[in-house]
Amino acid sequence: MFAHSKKLVVLFTLCFSLFVSAQAQSPIHIARIQDTINIDANLDEVAWQSATKVQLNIVTRPYDNTPSPISTEALLMEDGSTFYLAFIAQDPDPEQIRAFLKDRDKAWGNDLVGIKLDTYNEQRSAYRFLVNPLGVQIDGIENEITKKESDSWDGIWQSAGKITSTGYIVEVALPLRMLNFNDKLPQQTWGIELMRFFPREQNLRISNIKLDRGNSCEICQLAKAQGFAQAKQGSNLMITPSLVASSSETLDDDDDTLWHKENDVEASLDIRWGITPDILLNATINPDFSTVESDNARLNINNNFALFNEEKRPFFLDNADYFDSNYNLVYTRNINAPNYGAKLTGRHNKHSLGFFITDDSDTNILVPGNRASSIATIDGKSKASALRYQNNYNDDITLGWISTYRSAKDYHNLVNGADGQIRFNTEDVAKFQFLHSNTQYPTNFFQQFCDIDNEEDCQVIEQKENCDLNECTYNEPALRAMDDQPFSGYAYKASFTHTDSAWHYFTRFNKQNADFRGDLGFMPRVDFNKFVIGGDRRWYADEGQWWTKFKVYSDWDISHNDAGELLEREFDINAQLNAKYESYIRLSYTDREQVGSRIDKSSLAIDGNTTLFNEKQWSLFAEIKPILGLYLNINLSGGDAIDYSNNRLGQREQISPRINWNINEHLEVKFKQTYRRLDADNAKVFIARLTDIRATYQFNVMSYLRLSVIYNNTHRNADNYLYKDPDDITAKSKDLSAELLYAYKLNPQTVFYLGYSSHQDSEEDFANLTRDSHKAFVKLSYAWIK
Structure with a gap:
């Protein structure tokens, strides 16, 4: 009996594999219609009866192309x-x-098609x-x-669910005008995959x-889809006027009764x-590049390098x-407040080209280093531009060129x-990339970063322009x-990666010499080269097990400056389940040798001018969705950490829990708390707490009301700062x-x-918080599409 059942299973698996293979090899022919379709998820138009039908019947993750336990049918047609x-x-x-009303792009973790x-x-x-x-x-x-x-x-398209x-029904209309394709072809052949995400005990x-x-x-x-005979993109013209109005008040720095x-x-x-x-x-023209959506709150304490923020502005996001x-090399959040901008992007056969130019009312520049980076500002207008070219030489080789200018x-x-990629x-x-830069800074540009020893004699102003160098x-x-x-520099990186069903391993080398600058990009390190080798081994569970994948990852890297002086040597290992x-749970261990702050600040030397510290750190991250609508995670870490302000080895601990709870279809509450503590010499250096609470009521797929509250509470032990007068330390902020x-x-x-x-803000207790600014704003924009 057992042998007979086993043969049936093998026969079924073989038949399923043959069916899937035949389906994957045959192009999907998209049906052509003439009817008008109303996107309402009812599918009551006659045209849907002649649509091309495709079955979604293969579980690609977490299992290895197994038969789907549920039925999903996709209907495809075009006009x-x-x-x-x-x-x-x-x-x-x-x-x-799992279906909740959400803002656009926020429905990850829901049922999706x-x-x-x-x-x-x-x-x-x-x-x-x-x-x-629900159509999100x-x-x-x-x-x-x-x-x-x-x-x-973000494209402009229609959906309803x-x-x-x-079960559920979803209906979608994708206007061809928002897609890039070669409409000179008599018939289109596109790569296509139809997907469904089914999150239950396993997703x-x-x-x-x-x-x-x-x-x-x-x-x-x-897979390949064929159709769209004689399809045209049309004029593809969208004109979007916008109006932004605001009223703000700011408390005077010297008179707490005077508001501006x-x-x-x-x-x-x-x-x-x-x-x-x-x-x-x-x-x-005169664009509104303000970011209405709040950035994620993050602690910025005991960090040497600038934080990266995502771009959200439509002009830069398109293509x-x-x-x-x-x-x-193109980090457009460097561009602050332009009066105009223009961007041209295009593709022809195997060639693609992108070019943009903007001006800016002022210029923020990230000045990089190998132990720290910082941002400076040049007053007055500036220009920024970028040129990017790529050639898909064949199916396996891609070559490119990039130029940026500020x-x-x-x-x-x-x-x-x-740059290029070879498969x-x-x-x-x-992969490889080689860069060359030429840069000139304004006279006395460096003075923005100077710590002033004698402020009374220096008559310091905001940018310290009048400071004596001594x-x-x-x-x-x-x-x-x-x-x-003017000075010139270079950078290059090269990597090799191998990935198969069980193993992934890689090696890469990255170098930015001391005089390289990529000011339109986000490149916070120079005078720096790094070699890395690493990989992972993966194991997969059979269908029906309580676990799906187990992975062990490890890498080793070493970094030097241009003079060959050691900056960092690190070994990482983690296990993931x-x-x-x-x-999901990840347990990590890091053993790192790293140099601290420079002793003589007037010298960039490493050897004899820094201390090499040995940090041993651990971390634990875990997340789960135990019930419908609830997501929990926690991030714990601890061990040794360099106290950069005092150039010594301390002990760090961080606890960061997070809760996302969809109370019902409309209301979501998010809570994130970050607690970070650094001790050194058996005493506290600082304790920083960041609380981020957001409640959103989503009325429908188009509108919501959101309340965001972010509270930052930092305590410093002024007596445990070695190189500063305790009176110069803000004990509470x-x-x-x-x-x-x-x-x-x-x-x-x-x-x-x-x-x-x-x-x-306050430098005392919570009860002493005093409002120093507030603002009301309204924004209205309308996209006219032809």
Whole structure:
């Protein structure tokens, strides 16, 4: 009996594999229709009866291409200007469907269905469109070259969803005008994958295709879809005027009874025009580049290097992947407040090109180093531009060129470089990039970083322009910025990666010499080179087990400066486990030798000028979704840590719990607490606490009301700072920021915001918090599309 059953299982598996293989090899022919479709998730139009039907019946994760336990059918059709999709997702227990009203791109972890499209069929990048059962949209772009997946890109498309007694239905309309493709072809052939995410005890990723675990390029494995005969993108013109008005009050620094009031009204215009199907122009005049959405709160204490923040502004996000490379050379949050901007992106055959130019009312520059980086400002207008070219030489080789340029009075930074990727097979990939820069800083630019020894004699102003050089105590950014004559530098990196179904290993080398600058990018380190070798081994559970994957990862790296002096030597190892209820746990250990702060601040030398400390650290991260709508995680870490302010080895501990709770379909509450403590010489150095609370009531897919409260509470032990007068140490610092925001978004460009924010701070107790600023604002923009 057992042998007979075993034969049946083998026979079923064989038949399933043959069916899947045949389905994957046959192109999907998209049905053509003439009817008008109303996107309402009812599927009551006659045209849906003639749509191409595709079954999603393969579990690609966490299992290895096993049969799906649930039924999902996708319906596909097009009318020459719009790609229509519908998903009929069966569910044995619809009450367990995870569907909550969310803002755009925030529905990860919900039940989802969607599509991935490689519209040039070049296996380099793909659009991704996903929808939850209530119609909430997620969209973005995946880049195979850089391995980046970004939800920042926003298209304008339609979706609707509804839960039924047998599951749910989602209906989607993707206008072809928002997609880049070659409409000169008589018929399109696109890479395509249809997906369903089914989060229960395990989060099943269900697809119409098999995905090989040993092939790191998922885009290379997409099925082929044919259709869209004579499809045209149309004029592809979008004009978006915006109006932003605000009224703010700020407390005078010297008189706490005097408030300074400022009213501001700004109009702007954005234009997006498809000049040809292959060339897109973005232009903006007096743009509103303000970030309405609050950035994630993070502690910035005992950090030497600048923090990275994500770009959220539409002008820069559209086709931003055209400017990606192995180095982050185009970090557009460096551009603060331009009066205009223009961007041209295009693709023809195997060639892609991107170019943009903006001005800026002032220029923020990240001055890098090997032990610290800092940001300085040049007053007056500046220009910024970037040029990126890529050539898909063949299916396995990609070559590129990038140039960036920033300039202002007595300042410029020019970077040129070449890069490429070679895919030897499905498992082995090599990448490289070489850069050369030429830079000139303004005279006395370095003085912004100087610590002033004698402020009375120096008559110091905000940028310390009048300081005598003998009255400054230098630091690394000041020394890196002293040269006011043009100087040149170089950077390069190279890597090799192997990935198969069980093993992943890599090696890479990265060098930025002392005179290299990439001022339009985010490159906080120079005079620095690093060699890394590492890998991991993965084990997978059979279907039905309580766990799904176990991984052991380790790497070793070593870093030096240009003179060959040791900066850091590090060994990392961690173990990771994925299990039921989307639970994940990672236990890590690090043994690191690292130099501390420089003893003689006027010298960039490492040997004889720093102390080599040995840090042994551990960390534990765990997350789980135990019940519908609840997400929990905790991040614990501890061990040795360098106290950079006092150049000694201390002991660090951090506890950071997080709770996201969808109380019902409309209301979500998020809570995150970060506690960080540093002790040294058997006494406290500081304790920092950051509390981030956000409550959002989502009325529907288009509007929400959100309250955000961020509280930062830091205590320093002034007596345990070795190199500063205790009177110069702020023993207590507290600040409280709050924002109430109402948002209505008809689409990503047609929006209405109404908000109020305030800030309070204190150097005493919580009860002594005093408001020092508050602001009311409104933003209205409308996207006119032709």
